[in-house]
Amino acid sequence: MSGIAGKKLILIGERDGVPGLAMAKVFEGSDAEVVFAATECFV
């Protein structure tokens, strides 16, 4: 059983790191649910 199966994922990415949507893509086929995915940027 997957360790993230059934989990509610909060994905907080960063523009200079890994963006939220990129993280969402890798969990698309999993049994976890993405609650929200965001990308922050520091200026």
Added chain:
Amino acid sequence: MDLQNQQRTKEAADKYNKDDILVILGTADVDGTGIYAETVTQGDPTYAGPLSGVPLGLPVYHILDPAIKKEADPQAWEEHISMMEMVLDGEALTKAAADMREQYGKSTL
């Protein structure tokens, strides 16, 4: 962490069982990772946002943590994350999230 994302995180923690929530960070530097991880465990250290004084204790990981990578789709990882994986210091970022999680988080994978 910006105020909107603090609010969304707070709402999710109110709506769902906290043990079912997993926060995954894609932050680029160790200091930022520590601050974000602190915000979702102990509360907003800057006392500026909705999570000020709100210790949610959520389990928080960095996306480059091997425990998270093994849960990801390998092909999508290669396509969307592998390039940043080469650039970022995954070990240090993983540790920054883990330090805060182990100190203040209430559950782990």
